Amino acid sequence: MPPRRFLAAALAVATVAAGTTAAAAAPPPSPVTTQNPISSSFADTFADPAVIQGRDGYWYAYATSDPLVAGGPFGLMHMARTKDFGSWEYLGTVFNDSTKPAWAAPGSFFWAPDIRYFGGRYVMYFTVTDTAANPGGDPAIGVATAPTPSGPWTATDGPVVAPKPDGNGGYFGNIDPAMLTAADGKRYMYSGGFYGGISVTELSPDGLHSVGTPTQVTIGDRYEGAYVVYRDGWYYLMGSSSNCCAGPTTGYTxxxxxxxxxxxxxxxxxxASMNESRVGGTTVITQNGNKWIGTGHHAFVTDAAGQDHIVYHAIDRGTPWLTDPFGINRRPMLIDRIDWIDGWPRTRAGLGPSDTPQPAPTTGSAAGINSTDPASGIRGATRLAGDSLGGPTASLRGVAATKQAAPAGSVRVDADVRLGKSFTTVLGKGAVVASVTGNKVVVVAGRRTATAVLPADFDRSQWNKLSVQVAGTTVTVRVSDAGLGDLYAEAQLVAPGLKLDSAPVSWLGSAEVDNLTVRSVAAPVRKLAPVPQIGALLAGDEFDNGLGAAWSWVRPDANAVVADGNLSWPLQNTDLVGSGNNAGLLFHQTPAGDSWIAETKLHLDLGEYDIRNYQQAGMIAYLNDDDFARLGDVSIWRTRQTEFGRExxxxxxxxxxxxxxxxxxxxSTMWMRxxxxxxxxxxxxxxAGTSIDGTNWTWGASWALPAGTTPKLGLYAHGDQTGSNPPPVATFDYLRFYTSK
Structure with missing residues (x-):
C-alpha cells in the first residue's frame, strides 16, 4: 500500500482505538534485582552460557559440560530456566549417554552451546571436542534440534562444521559456535579459537549443514567464544581473548x-582489524579489580524495555577452582547491563562486572498485558489455546487495541508473531505506524518513511519475533528469528520532533501473537564511566644522567644502558613465569599514598606475523618472582599484543x-600506564592502560596484589624464547609518577 493510503488507514485504526475508553495504565510490578553470580542457587559453575526466551515466557540458559557442582559428575551440557533472572530452576542435561551424538568419540566433551529458534524448532549448536572418525582431538561443531527449549534434543548424524585439518597432521581449534541469521537472508556459523582463528561459514537454510567456503575473520592466537549481533546497520563480532581457565590468574576479556x-x-x-598481527578489538568487558576475574564467553539478550545485557561466565578470585588447583575452573554465570556508547557495546558503561545488586532485565508487560495470555488485555482479540511450545495466544483479525494505554514517550512493543498477509502496529495515536506487508517492513513517522525487504524465502506461517521501538526520535522495526541480535529485516528512521502520547497500542490486519510486551524503553547511557586521569607530576626519571639512588635492581643486567636520554635494554633470553625466575628487573621508588599513576614510553620493534615467543618489555608491579603483575608489549605467536599478566x-x-x-x-612505540x-x-x-599516540588511552584489566605487603614498581625487558639474534632492544624514554585525579 502506498505510504499515504497506508498512513490514512492506520490513523483510522488509531482513531477507533483512541475512541474506546482505555483504562489507565497500571503501574509495572516492583523491579527485580540480580546479584552475581545468578547461577548460584543451582550450580557452582555454569560456563559458556547461552540464553533464549522460549515461547512459554521463560528464559532458558544452557552451559558447557563441566560438573554442575563441586564433586559432581560431568554433565552432557546443562539447562536451566527463569522468569525474572532472579530465581532459577535447573532442568537437567541436554543429552544423556544414549542421546548424545553417535559420531562423537567416547571420551569427547561437549562445550559452548549456542541456542537459536527458527523454522518452528529450537536449534542448538555445540562443540564436540573429538570425533570417532579421528580419535585424539579433532574438534567439530555439532547441532541438535528440539520442539521445546527443554528438549528432547535430537542430534544430527554428523557435524554441521567438520574438523579442520591444520596441514601438519593435526586439527585447528574448531570450537565455540555462534549462529547468525543476517539481513541477506542467509544463516552463518562463526566458530574457531586460538589455534586457527575464528571463521564464518554459510549454512543451509535449515541451519543443519555448512555450504560454501569459510572466511577467516580473526587471527589465530587471540580470539575464541564468538558471538555476533546486528545493530544500527553494523554486524558486531565479539570474541573472548586470553586463557579462559587459569584459576586465580584468569584474564579472559x-x-x-x-x-x-x-x-x-x-x-x-x-x-584496526581483528584479523591482523597487531590485532584490533574494542573492549566489551574486562575485570575491574573487584572479586570477578576472567570475564568472558558470553551471549547477548535484549529485555522487554529494549535494554541489552551480557550473560557471561567469570571466576571469583577467592574461590577459583571447582576441583583441585589446576583442575576444573569454577566459572558461574553472571549478567550485566550493556550500554551502547558511540556505537560500541560497553558493560555498565565501562565499569565491568558487578558484585552488588543490579536491576534485573525487564520482563513482563505494562499496559495491562499478561504476556503469556495476551488476549486478556486486548480488545478485538480472540484467545487461542496455543500449542505445546507455550500457553494461550491471541489471534488478531481486523482492528484490535490494548485495553490500557501504553506509556507516553519512548515505547517498545515486542512479540512472537505468526504473520498474516499484512499486520500493522500503531503507536501514540498514529504518530508511528509500522507494517509488515507482503515482502516489506515499512515504518512511517511524521513525514518520513523507511522500508526494508524481507528475504524471498521468509516464512510468515512460522513463529518469528517482531519488535517496534520508539526511542526518543528514532523508530526501529525489526523482524527476526528470536530477538538474539539476528534479523530478517529492519526498517529504521529518525523523525525530528517526534513525541508519543499515552494511548492504546493498536493493530490492523492479521497475526497470531504470543509473549506480547509493551514497555517504556530503558533510558540509554551514552557516556563512558570515568577512567584514570593523571594529575601533577610526583617523581620519575627522564634518563638524562644515569640511574640515580631511586633505582634498584633484582638480578642486574649490565646490557641495560642509560644514554642519550633513554634507557636501552636488549631483551634478555629469560623469563619470570613458572620456575624460570632468572630475568633482570629494574625498580624505582614509588610515591607515598594510596593512589597514583605510573607511566612510561617504550619503543620495541617486534615486527609482525613471525613467531617470536615471548619477546616483551614494559612495567611490572612486583612482590617476588612468584607474585607479580606485568604489563607488556608482547609477541604471542603470530600476534603482537599488549598484555597485563599475573602470576x-x-x-x-x-x-x-x-x-x-x-x-x-x-x-612499535607505545605509552603505558x-x-x-x-x-x-x-x-x-x-x-593497566595503553596508548599508541600518548594522547588517546585504552584502559583495561585490573589485578590485585595482596594486602599487608609492599609491592615494587619498575621495568623489565625479556622473553623466554627471543626468536631473533641479536635480540631487539627495548628503549624506555622515561618512567614518571603522577597524582591520580
Whole structure:
C-alpha cells in the first residue's frame, strides 16, 4: 500500500482505538534485582552460557559440560530456566549417554552451546571436542534440534562444521559456535579459537549443514567464544581473548569489531582489524579489580524495555577452582547491563562486572498485558489455546487495541508473531505506524518513511519475533528469528520532533501473537564511566644522567644502558613465569599514598606475523618472582599484543599459576600506564592502560596484589624464547609518577 493510503488507514485504526475508553495504565510490578553470580542457587559453575526466551515466557540458559557442582559428575551440557533472572530452576542435561551424538568419540566433551529458534524448532549448536572418525582431538561443531527449549534434543548424524585439518597432521581449534541469521537472508556459523582463528561459514537454510567456503575473520592466537549481533546497520563480532581457565590468574576479556558484512572485515573503533598481527578489538568487558576475574564467553539478550545485557561466565578470585588447583575452573554465570556508547557495546558503561545488586532485565508487560495470555488485555482479540511450545495466544483479525494505554514517550512493543498477509502496529495515536506487508517492513513517522525487504524465502506461517521501538526520535522495526541480535529485516528512521502520547497500542490486519510486551524503553547511557586521569607530576626519571639512588635492581643486567636520554635494554633470553625466575628487573621508588599513576614510553620493534615467543618489555608491579603483575608489549605467536599478566602461587606445594588479560592496540612505540590504588580490603590494585599516540588511552584489566605487603614498581625487558639474534632492544624514554585525579 502506498505510504499515504497506508498512513490514512492506520490513523483510522488509531482513531477507533483512541475512541474506546482505555483504562489507565497500571503501574509495572516492583523491579527485580540480580546479584552475581545468578547461577548460584543451582550450580557452582555454569560456563559458556547461552540464553533464549522460549515461547512459554521463560528464559532458558544452557552451559558447557563441566560438573554442575563441586564433586559432581560431568554433565552432557546443562539447562536451566527463569522468569525474572532472579530465581532459577535447573532442568537437567541436554543429552544423556544414549542421546548424545553417535559420531562423537567416547571420551569427547561437549562445550559452548549456542541456542537459536527458527523454522518452528529450537536449534542448538555445540562443540564436540573429538570425533570417532579421528580419535585424539579433532574438534567439530555439532547441532541438535528440539520442539521445546527443554528438549528432547535430537542430534544430527554428523557435524554441521567438520574438523579442520591444520596441514601438519593435526586439527585447528574448531570450537565455540555462534549462529547468525543476517539481513541477506542467509544463516552463518562463526566458530574457531586460538589455534586457527575464528571463521564464518554459510549454512543451509535449515541451519543443519555448512555450504560454501569459510572466511577467516580473526587471527589465530587471540580470539575464541564468538558471538555476533546486528545493530544500527553494523554486524558486531565479539570474541573472548586470553586463557579462559587459569584459576586465580584468569584474564579472559571480551572485545568487539564491526563490519557492514557478516563476513567482515571486522574493525574496532580505531579502525584496526581483528584479523591482523597487531590485532584490533574494542573492549566489551574486562575485570575491574573487584572479586570477578576472567570475564568472558558470553551471549547477548535484549529485555522487554529494549535494554541489552551480557550473560557471561567469570571466576571469583577467592574461590577459583571447582576441583583441585589446576583442575576444573569454577566459572558461574553472571549478567550485566550493556550500554551502547558511540556505537560500541560497553558493560555498565565501562565499569565491568558487578558484585552488588543490579536491576534485573525487564520482563513482563505494562499496559495491562499478561504476556503469556495476551488476549486478556486486548480488545478485538480472540484467545487461542496455543500449542505445546507455550500457553494461550491471541489471534488478531481486523482492528484490535490494548485495553490500557501504553506509556507516553519512548515505547517498545515486542512479540512472537505468526504473520498474516499484512499486520500493522500503531503507536501514540498514529504518530508511528509500522507494517509488515507482503515482502516489506515499512515504518512511517511524521513525514518520513523507511522500508526494508524481507528475504524471498521468509516464512510468515512460522513463529518469528517482531519488535517496534520508539526511542526518543528514532523508530526501529525489526523482524527476526528470536530477538538474539539476528534479523530478517529492519526498517529504521529518525523523525525530528517526534513525541508519543499515552494511548492504546493498536493493530490492523492479521497475526497470531504470543509473549506480547509493551514497555517504556530503558533510558540509554551514552557516556563512558570515568577512567584514570593523571594529575601533577610526583617523581620519575627522564634518563638524562644515569640511574640515580631511586633505582634498584633484582638480578642486574649490565646490557641495560642509560644514554642519550633513554634507557636501552636488549631483551634478555629469560623469563619470570613458572620456575624460570632468572630475568633482570629494574625498580624505582614509588610515591607515598594510596593512589597514583605510573607511566612510561617504550619503543620495541617486534615486527609482525613471525613467531617470536615471548619477546616483551614494559612495567611490572612486583612482590617476588612468584607474585607479580606485568604489563607488556608482547609477541604471542603470530600476534603482537599488549598484555597485563599475573602470576601467583596457586597451590600449597608452591606451584604457580600465570594468566593474562589483553588490553589495547599494539605498536612499535607505545605509552603505558599503571593506575594504582589501595582498596577497602587493603589490597594493592593496579589497572593497566595503553596508548599508541600518548594522547588517546585504552584502559583495561585490573589485578590485585595482596594486602599487608609492599609491592615494587619498575621495568623489565625479556622473553623466554627471543626468536631473533641479536635480540631487539627495548628503549624506555622515561618512567614518571603522577597524582591520580
Amino acid at each position: 571480551v572485545f568487539a569489531g564491526r563490519s557492514k558484512s557478516p563476513r567482515g572485515p571486522f574493525l574496532d573503533k580505531d579502525g 601467583l602461587v596457586a597451590r600449597a606445594d608452591g606451584a604457580t599459576s600465570f594468566g593474562g588479560a589483553a588490553i589495547g592496540r599494539q605498536a 599503571l593506575a594504582y590504588h589501595r582498596n577497602a580490603a587493603g589490597e594493592h590494585v593496579y589497572q
